[in-house]
Each structure stands twice: as structure tokens, then as C-alpha cells.
Amino acid sequence: xxxxxxxxxxxxxxxxxxxxxxxxxxxxxxxxxxxxxxxxxxxxxxxxxxxxxxxxxxxxxxxxxxxxxxxxxxxxxxxxxxxxxxxxxxxxxxxxxxxxxxxxxxxxxxxxxxxxxxxxxxxxxxxxxxxxxxxxxxxxxxxxxxxxxxxxxxxxxxxxxxxxxxxxxxxxxxxxxxxxxxxxxxxxxxxxxxxxxxxxxxxxxxxxxxxxxxxxxxxxxxxxxxxxxxxxxxxxxxxxxxxxxxxxxxxxxxxxxxxxxxxxxxxxxxxxxxxxxxxxxxxxxxxxxxxxxxxxxxxxxxxxxxxxxxxxxxxxxxxxxxxxxxxxxxxxxxxxxxxxxxxxxxxxxxxxxxxxxxxxxxxxxxxxx
Ligand code: NAI
Numbered sequence: 001x002x003x004x005x006x007x008x009x010x011x012x013x014x015x016x017x018x019x020x021x022x023x024x025x026x027x028x029x030x031x032x033x034x035x036x037x038x039x040x041x042x043x044x045x046x047x048x049x050x051x052x053x054x055x056x057x058x059x060x061x062x063x064x065x066x067x068x069x070x071x072x073x074x075x076x077x078x079x080x081x082x083x084x085x086x087x088x089x090x091x092x093x094x095x096x097x098x099x100x101x102x103x104x105x106x107x108x109x110x111x112x113x114x115x116x117x118x119x120x121x122x123x124x125x126x127x128x129x130x131x132x133x134x135x136x137x138x139x140x141x142x143x144x145x146x147x148x149x150x151x152x153x154x155x156x157x158x159x160x161x162x163x164x165x166x167x168x169x170x171x172x173x174x175x176x177x178x179x180x181x182x183x184x185x186x187x188x189x190x191x192x193x194x195x196x197x198x199x200x201x202x203x204x205x206x207x208x209x210x211x212x213x214x215x216x217x218x219x220x221x222x223x224x225x226x227x228x229x230x231x232x233x234x235x236x237x238x239x240x241x242x243x244x245x246x247x248x249x250x251x252x253x254x255x256x257x258x259x260x261x262x263x264x265x266x267x268x269x270x271x272x273x274x275x276x277x278x279x280x281x282x283x284x285x286x287x288x289x290x291x292x293x294x295x296x297x298x299x300x301x302x303x304x305x306x307x308x309x310x311x312x313x314x315x316x317x318x319x320x321x322x323x324x325x326x327x328x329x330x331x332x333x334x335x336x337x338x339x340x341x342x343x344x345x346x347x348x349x350x351x352x353x354x355x356x357x358x359x360x361x362x363x364x365x366x367x368x369x
Pocket of ligand 1: 008009010013031032033036088091098118139
């Protein structure tokens with residue numbers, strides 16, 4: 001059985017460690033901060049407790065899982081690992097420093113992985129003696145629950161590293177979708193229009209309640225505003241701004257004023273007790289629900305087509321990623337089959353014609369439409 005190393009034992013790292021330990025792998029884990037290392041095993045036990053109490057895991061299985069989780073002092077004693085995943089702060093220099101330390105002790109065929117959500121994996125590989133062994137393994141929060149892992153390949157990633165990372169992560173029960181090293185990978189990028197187009201509608205005078213009701217009526221578990229409220233408007237704003245900057249300020253990733261105002265007001269969602277919609281529920285279904293859904297789905301389809309046109313990913317990969325990563329009832333290419341290309345093209349053309357200056361070219365049809 002392979003050994004997996006996890007560096008950084010915060011929200012993501014501990015969940016990633018749990019995921020591989022649950023699948024029977026030996027896990028070596030570390031964190032730069034001693035109190036985080038010292039509490040890691042008890043935090044993992046506490047994370048498992050509800051499963052044991054609910055009868056979903058036996059106490060013996062929990063004990064076996066915990067016995068496979070070993071906290072060590074630092075990357076320099078992780079030489080036995082076959083795969084090392086970092087989940088430390090989102091800083092290029094910190095992550096590079098960790099990979100340099102790991103390279104000194106790990107076998108040449110061992111794989112290095114980053115859980116980054118916004119940094120370039122290719123840039124992270126610069127300075128490594130073996131850049132071909134570095135890949136991205138982007139888990140979603142909570143890692144033990146979310147099925148999707150984006151496997152990020154940069155131009156120098158080697159086939160052996162991609163293969164081993166996929167093999168071990170699939171053995172840990174995940175659905176692994178390979179994607180290129182582009183800003184936002186698949187989910188964080190293709191999700192933008194779900195929120196963006198809802199915010200555009202809000203700025204045009206529609207209410208969060210009717211927009212969410214329309215999307216729920218079309219099969220979405222949560223509408224865009226309920227989802228922003230759940231995760232936090234501040235987190236959504238940071239993700240949008242980061243992608244907008246990485247994509248050169250393209251209007252497809254426009255940062256809507258309504259979102260900035262919401263964050264400035266301090267009504268961030270569930271965590272502050274009030275958000276766009278929270279604590280209210282969506283209102284009744286508006287008369288034009290189907291055209292609201294078509295508008296939001298047309299922009300989701302278009303973004304997925306832009307990503308597809310850049311290469312390195314196929315339609316079913318994008319569909320699967322959005323269904324698993326966002327709980328969408330269907331992927332963008334399934335939406336395209338549902339609405340038909342003519343209707344999507346016409347919707348985008350109408351939106352482009354009436355777009356205000358900051359949004360001009362936001363709705364240009366992607367190649368392939
Ligand atoms: P966190 O703040 O909960 O945990 C980070 C941990 O890294 C802390 O325990 C900290 O002590 C440790 N750390 C910092 N510098 C270190 C170093 N030099 N060596 C070892 N440990 C160090 O952060 P979180 O949310 O778990 O995020 C970690 C990474 O995962 C980031 O790159 C983030 O972008 C990415 N990510 C986060 C997601 C989320 O929803 N929170 C989702 C997917 C990816």
C-alpha cells in the first residue's frame with residue numbers, strides 16, 4: 001500500500017489526510033505550527049465521531065484509520081512517501097519552499113502535488129530539479145465528502161506523475177478530472193456566470209428571491225444567491241476578483257458592483273446572519289422563470305465552450321466537474337442539448353446587443369457555438 005504525505009493540516013489538509021487514510025493508505029502529516037501538529041490527531045478523531053455515532057463507521061474502523069495517520073515534524077522526514085500533497089497557505093514562495101525540501105528527501109519517481117486553487121502549477125514547478133513530477137490535485141471543501149478532484153497538468157507534468165496521482169486518488173474514492181493549468185481550473189472558472197449573470201439581473205432590478213426561485217424550479221439545489229450566502233459574499237468576491245485579474249480583466253469575469261456593495265455592507269450571508277437572501281427563502285416562481293434560467297445557463301454554456309476551445313479537456317469532463325463540484329443538476333453541455341444551440345446563440349446575441357459599456361463583449365459566442 002502506498003504512503004501519502006500531507007503538508008498543512010488546516011481545513012483542507014486534514015480532510016485530504018482523512019480521505020487517503022480512510023482508503024487504507026499510510027498517511028504522514030505535518031504542519032509548520034506545533035499546536036496544529038499537536039491537535040491534528042484529536043481533530044481527525046473529532047471529525048470521525050459523528051460517523052461513528054451515526055453507525056456509519058465502526059469504532060474499530062475509526063481506530064484503524066487513526067492508526068494510519070502519523071504526524072511528523074516536517075517535510076524532511078517524509079522521504080518514504082509515494083505522493084506528497086501540500087495544502088498550506090496560498091503563497092507561491094511558501095509552496096515552492098516546501099517542494100524544494102521534499103525533493104531533497106523523496107525518491108525521484110515520487111509525485112509532488114499542490115492543492116492550490118488559484119496559483120499557477122507551472123510557476124510552482126520552476127526551480128524544481130524534476131518539474132515533471134509536480135501536478136495539481138485540487139480537492140473541494142469538505143474534502144472527505146466532495147467526490148471531485150481536479151488533476152491539474154502543467155506543460156511539463158510527466159505522464160507517470162499524472163498516472164500515479166490519479167490511481168491513488170481514485171482508489172481513495174474520488175472522481176478525478178484532468179484539466180490544464182489555467183486560472184480557476186474547471187469549476188472555479190465555469191461557475192462564474194452562475195453568480196455573475198444572477199448579479200447582472202439583480203442590477204437590472206430583479207430580486208434574489210425570484211432569481212433563486214427560477215433556478216430551483218429548474219432543478220438546482222440552491223440558487224446563486226443562496227449559494228453566495230452559504231459560502232460568504234466575501235469569499236465569492238475574492239474568487240471573482242482573483243479570476244478577473246488572472247484573465248486580464250475580461251468582462252466575462254466582471255466584478256459586479258452589487259457584490260462589492262454587499263461585502264462592504266457586512267451582510268456576508270449565513271456567517272453574519274444576513275445575506276442577499278438569507279435568512280429568507282426564495283419567493284414564488286416568477287412568470288418569466290424559464291427565460292431567467294435560459295439566460296444564466298446560456299452564459300454557463302458559453303464559458304464552458306470557451307474553456308473547451310482552449311484544449312486539454314473534453315465536454316464530459318466539464319459536465320462531470322460542474323455536477324460534482326457545484327451540485328448542478330446538469331453540466332453545461334447537457335444544458336446545450338436541452339436548450340439547443342440556436343436558442344443559446346440568440347440569447348447571447350440579445351444580451352450582447354443590450355450590454356452596457358463595461359459588459360461589452362461579455363456575451364460574444366465562443367468558438368464552437
Ligand atoms: P488553512 O488556513 O485552514 O490551513 C493552512 C495550514 O497550513 C495551516 O494549518 C498552517 O499552519 C499551515 N502552514 C502554513 N505555512 C506552512 C508551511 N510553510 N509548512 C507547513 N504548514 C504550513 O487553509 P485551507 O483552507 O486548508 O487552504 C489550504 C490550501 O488549499 C490553499 O492553497 C487553498 O487555496 C487551497 N484550497 C482551499 C479550499 C477551501 O475551501 N478552504 C478549497 C480548495 C483548495
